Every structure is written in structure tokens, then in C-alpha cells.
Amino acid sequence: MKITFQRLHILLVCNLGASTGVMVTKMKEIVKQSEKLKPIDIEIKAYPAGELEEHIQNFDVILVGPQIKHQFAQLSEIAKRYNKPIEVIDTQDYGMVNGGNILKSAILLKLHAEGQ
Amino acid sequence: MSQPTKLNGIIQFLERYFAPIAAKVEKQRYISSIKNGMIGLMAVLMIGSFSLIIMAIGNMFPEGSSIRIFFDQNHDLINLPFQFTFGLLSIYAAISIAYNHARQLKIPFLHSIIGATIATLIFNVKIVKGALDTSFLDSKGLFIAIIVSLLTVELMAFFIKRKITIRFKGLPDGIAQTFEALIPLFTVLLASVLINGLVLGLTGGKNLPEAFTHFLAPTFDSIDTPYAIWLISFLEMLFWFIGLNGYAILVGFVLPFMTKYLGENAAAFAARQPIPHVFAPNFWDYFLGCTGSGVTGAIVILALFSKSKELRTIGKASSVPAIFTISEPVVFGLPIVYNPYLFIPFVFGTPTLGVLTYYVFKFGWVRAPIANVGGIPVPIAQYLSTMDWRAIILTIAIIAAGVLMYYPFFKMYERSLLAKAKEKDQRQRDFDQLDLDF
Structure with a gap:
């Protein structure tokens, strides 16, 4: 699978954000250090679930923290309306703050959304 | 296995x-406003707690020591942050909950907050011989503040969404909102005064927080x-x-x-x-x-x-x-x-x-x-x-x-x-x- 897109803006939605904040920092660090991601315009931000609709338009993929999985139906309804791919973050990746895996899932999510 | x-x-x-x-609980709009409002209130409690911690540090020194005497002499001053945070908790609760509820109902914040604060003050402050008795603005009035704020914002939203408001064409937004708030705010004020009077009359001088605590004390505890x-x-x-x-x-x-x-x-x-x-x-x-x-x-x-x-x-x-x-x-x-x-x-x-x-x-x-x-x-x-x-x-x-x-x-x-x-x-x-x- 080849990365075909130029831009990937990732929105993480969560509860009140302590652990998600750490995750965003970690993911940004990985992006900064990666040579292969250099040509792509990558942005990562986290917002509470209640503000999804305010921000969704500026992003390409939505990742949902596993601790608010129960709101997924509601959130994916919003995502569907704006035609954005959405997915719950793997619990173990989330717990271990495995930013690399989560970044890769976001890339896969975007590729799948583009029909690859 | x-x-x-x-x-x-x-x-x-x-x-x-x-x-x-x-999912249902978190979507329920009252519960969600109470939750976010009370979480916002934690900041007030945390800064107020500082005076308690300082007071406790003072109490660690033996009676009669110069540091203890200093703490005792300045007790009122050290106590001030506590008095104006914990002691007025109901007002902050009204502000925080009204803000969150107005945000949820998508109506202007400012007059919702003003309305909720007015109503909370009317119900929680007693007038004794012409002087204001503010002793029910602390945690004793908290539940009333929560309920009254939610109801006030609901009422304001009802008026605003049904356009039962005064509106002039061509006014700038800020001023227009003020006029728009007049009828709903007046209704809130009138309703609060009437209900408060009714409660005082029925209970022989008990205000709503008092009556509430009196009848519902077992539930609270x-x-x-x-x-x-x-x-x-x-x-x-x-x-x-x-x-x-x-x-x-x-x-x-x-x-x-x-x-x-x-x-x-x-x-x-x-x-x-x-x-x-x-x-x-x-x-x-x-x-x-x-x-x-x-x-x-x-x-x-x-x-x-x-x-x-x-x-x-x-x-x-x-x-x-x-x-x-x-x-x-x-x-x-x-x-x-x-x-x-x-x-x-x-x-x-x-x-x-x-x-x-x-x-x-x-x-x-x-x-x-x-x-x-x-x-x-x-x-x-x-x-x-x-x-x-x-x-x-x-x-x-x-x-x-x-x-x-x-x-x-x-x-x-x-x-x-x-x-x-x-x-x-x-x-x-x-x-x-x-x-x-x-």
C-alpha cells in the first residue's frame, strides 16, 4: 500500500483530555522525526467529544478514545454527515501510548476511505 | 481456564x-449540564481550599508559639478566600450550570447566567429586618441553585426559541440581545419572587433551602x-x-x-x-x-x-x-x-x-x-x-x-x-x- 494523499489532519476525540493530550504530543514527535512522512501535511489535534461538530470540517480522519466508545454511534452519525472516516482507537495502543500504531491506523483509515 | x-x-x-x-445518561441534557457545571465549580473549591490548608499549617504549631499567634491574629484574613468561595458556592454553581446549560440549548450565555444568578439569589438570600442574610449562599443552597439555574435557562430558551421577546430592527447584536432578554428575565424574576413568597408563607418563614433541607435531609445524607x-x-x-x-x-x-x-x-x-x-x-x-x-x-x-x-x-x-x-x-x-x-x-x-x-x-x-x-x-x-x-x-x-x-x-x-x-x-x-x- 502506497500513501497517495498529500494531507492528513487527524482529530482525536476524548473525554476531558489528560491522557489524550499525552498521545497527541507523542504522535507529533513521531511525525517530526519520520523522513517518510516529510512530504505530507500532517496535523493532529484533540477535542472533547461534545465539540466534534464544531471542528470536524477541518479534519480528514476522526479517531475516538476507547473510554468514550459508548458514544461512538452518536459520533459516527456526525462523521457520516460530514463524510469523514471515523474509528475507535485500539484499547491496547491507547493504553500503551503507542503513537506509532495509532498514526498508522489513521493512515490506513484514510487510505481505506479513499477506496484502497 | x-x-x-x-x-x-x-x-x-x-x-x-x-x-x-x-450512552443515554451522558446524552441526557440536564445530567450533562450538571456534570459539566459542577466540574467547572471544582476550580472554585480548589482555590478556596488553599485557605484551609494554610489554616491547617498554622494549627500545626503549638498553642502560644509566635507563629501560631500570628496565624490566630490573622485568622479572618486567611479565612477570606474560604468565605468568598465555599461561602458563596451557590452563586458560582448558578453561573457555571447556567453557562453550560445555555451552551447546550444554544441560546446566548450572558443573560441566561444573569437570570440564573438572580433566581438563585432570590431563593437563597433571606431578608431579615431589612438586612440580607447570605448564610444560605454556601453549600446549603447548592441544590436549589442547581435546580433553579436549569429551570431558568429552560424558561429563557422557551421564550427565545418561540420569539416571545422584544426586538427592534437594525440594532447591533449586543444591544439586540439585551432587549431580547427583557421579557424572559422579567418572567424569571416574577416567578422567583412569587414562588419564594409562597414558600415563606406556607412554611412560616422558612426559605426554599431551609424547607428543602428540612424535608429531604434523609435523602441528602x-x-x-x-x-x-x-x-x-x-x-x-x-x-x-x-x-x-x-x-x-x-x-x-x-x-x-x-x-x-x-x-x-x-x-x-x-x-x-x-x-x-x-x-x-x-x-x-x-x-x-x-x-x-x-x-x-x-x-x-x-x-x-x-x-x-x-x-x-x-x-x-x-x-x-x-x-x-x-x-x-x-x-x-x-x-x-x-x-x-x-x-x-x-x-x-x-x-x-x-x-x-x-x-x-x-x-x-x-x-x-x-x-x-x-x-x-x-x-x-x-x-x-x-x-x-x-x-x-x-x-x-x-x-x-x-x-x-x-x-x-x-x-x-x-x-x-x-x-x-x-x-x-x-x-x-x-x-x-x-x-x-x-
Whole structure:
């Protein structure tokens, strides 16, 4: 699978954000250090679930923290309306703050959304 | 292995019937406004707690010493932050809840907040011989403030959405909003005055907070009991077990009660009287949920010394968060969620441990939380919230009890992990195909 897109803006939605904040920092660090991601315009931000609709338009993929999985139906309804791919973050990746895996899932999510 | 297989049925049951309840509770607009409003209020309680902590430091010095005398002489000044935070809690609650509710109903904030504050003041302030009696603006008026603020904002939204307002064409937005607010605000004012007068008349001079406390006192105190603590903690752990933030789901119901208890505890402490309640917000944060909901610090300790390399790695990654009472890394990383091996101690053990801790406070072996702190590491947080050094010993005891409680179950899980051969799954292969350099 080849990365075909130029831009990937990732929105993480969560509860009140302590652990998600750490995750965003970690993911940004990985992006900064990666040579292969250099040509792509990558942005990562986290917002509470209640503000999804305010921000969704500026992003390409939505990742949902596993601790608010129960709101997924509601959130994916919003995502569907704006035609954005959405997915719950793997619990173990989330717990271990495995930013690399989560970044890769976001890339896969975007590729799948583009029909690859 | 037979025990975990039996538990799989329970897990499926929880997934099917319990998770939707969580979604409904969080979507319920009153509960959600109360929750967000009360969480906003925590900032007021935390800054107000500083004066209590300073006062407690003063009390550590022996009677008659020069430092003690200095603290005693300046008592009123040191007490000032407390008086204007805890002592006026109802006003801040009205502001915070009205803001969150107006935001939710998508109506202008400013006049909703003004309306809720006016109504709260009318119901909670008594006029005695022409002077204002503000003693009901503290935690005694909290419940009235919450209910009145929600109703006020609902009423304002009703008027604004049905356009029963005064509007002039061509006015700038800010001024137009002021005129728009006139009719709804007047209605709120009139209704509050009438209802307040009615209550005073019917009860022979009791205002709403007084009448409320008088008739509903048993209900208020019912949360601060071992049964309620067991049940609340049990439900919280059930939610966490299926991967949902149980605290966030339940706190909307419990926080008003806890805040009221904290207000009474703080006032009692400031007046050097016995502490009346146990179940203050910091009891849940730092004792019931010591090192993270489910006493997860105990699991982190077990993981750090595990035979499995995977578990050791998770233990290392979650130890700093555990010190800051953040449980997510170990809850999702180990994982505890959906882990049948840990179901019994996590869901049944935690509330039981919590009830034992409740009795330690109840018997007066350690002073119950009188202040409210947040974001502070274990065991300093436990010390500051109670201003009692014995809280540190209690913290260590809770963690040690947690280790004992989890030990046999943790070992079963460890064995199952060691036996399982590691296989690369489809996801990992997909990741590899991306051919990235991280």
C-alpha cells in the first residue's frame, strides 16, 4: 500500500483530555522525526467529544478514545454527515501510548476511505 | 481456564445492556449540564481550599508559639478566600450550570447566567429586618441553585426559541440581545419572587433551602453511607470494566452531593468542629480511587514485578500515571477492560475496599477530606486533602490491600499470557505494508 494523499489532519476525540493530550504530543514527535512522512501535511489535534461538530470540517480522519466508545454511534452519525472516516482507537495502543500504531491506523483509515 | 469462560457470558450481557445506559445518561441534557457545571465549580473549591490548608499549617504549631499567634491574629484574613468561595458556592454553581446549560440549548450565555444568578439569589438570600442574610449562599443552597439555574435557562430558551421577546430592527447584536432578554428575565424574576413568597408563607418563614433541607435531609445524607458508596463504586467499576469512564458517567449524579458534603466538612474544619461527612469529592478521587479507579496502582506494582515481559513493559509505562491517579494506561494497556481474569477483584473488590476505607474515616482514625485538590501526586494529594499525616499511612495500606486482593487473579492472567504464543496479526501486517520508518 502506497500513501497517495498529500494531507492528513487527524482529530482525536476524548473525554476531558489528560491522557489524550499525552498521545497527541507523542504522535507529533513521531511525525517530526519520520523522513517518510516529510512530504505530507500532517496535523493532529484533540477535542472533547461534545465539540466534534464544531471542528470536524477541518479534519480528514476522526479517531475516538476507547473510554468514550459508548458514544461512538452518536459520533459516527456526525462523521457520516460530514463524510469523514471515523474509528475507535485500539484499547491496547491507547493504553500503551503507542503513537506509532495509532498514526498508522489513521493512515490506513484514510487510505481505506479513499477506496484502497 | 474454566472460570474466565463462565465470565464471558457476563461480559456479553454487560456489553449488550449496560453500555447503552451509559450512552443515554451522558446524552441526557440536564445530567450533562450538571456534570459539566459542577466540574467547572471544582476550580472554585480548589482555590478556596488553599485557605484551609494554610489554616491547617498554622494549627500545626503549638498553642502560644509566635507563629501560631500570628496565624490566630490573622485568622479572618486567611479565612477570606474560604468565605468568598465555599461561602458563596451557590452563586458560582448558578453561573457555571447556567453557562453550560445555555451552551447546550444554544441560546446566548450572558443573560441566561444573569437570570440564573438572580433566581438563585432570590431563593437563597433571606431578608431579615431589612438586612440580607447570605448564610444560605454556601453549600446549603447548592441544590436549589442547581435546580433553579436549569429551570431558568429552560424558561429563557422557551421564550427565545418561540420569539416571545422584544426586538427592534437594525440594532447591533449586543444591544439586540439585551432587549431580547427583557421579557424572559422579567418572567424569571416574577416567578422567583412569587414562588419564594409562597414558600415563606406556607412554611412560616422558612426559605426554599431551609424547607428543602428540612424535608429531604434523609435523602441528602443517604449518599454518605457504606451502602451507597459500595453501590456507586460497584457501578463505576462495571462501566470501567467494559471500557467506559465510569466516573464521568456517574459523577453528574453524585457530585452535587459530594460538593455539599465538602462544603460542610470545610466549614466544620474552619470552625474547629468535628468533620461531619466522608464522601467528599477527594474521597472518591484519592481514597476510593486511590492511584486510579480500581486501586489500579496495585496492579501496576504487580505488573512491574511480573514474569511476563509484556506486563513489565505495561507496568513501567503506567507507573508515573498511577502516581498522578490516572488509571487509563493500565486499564486499557494491561488490559483490565474485558479481562475475565481481573473481573472479580476489579468490580467487587474495589467497592469493598472503599467501604473499609469509609470506616477508617468514620471511626476518626484519619480525618476525612476537608479540602479539594487536583493534579497532585500520591500521597501528597491524600495528605493535602485531609491535612492529616495519617492519610499517608492509609494510602499505603490501601495500596497494600489492593496488591493482596489482585495477586491471585493477576497470577492467573500472567500464566495465560506466558502460555500464549505470540502471533503477528493481520493489523500488524497491514502496518508493515505501509513501509514507514517508525
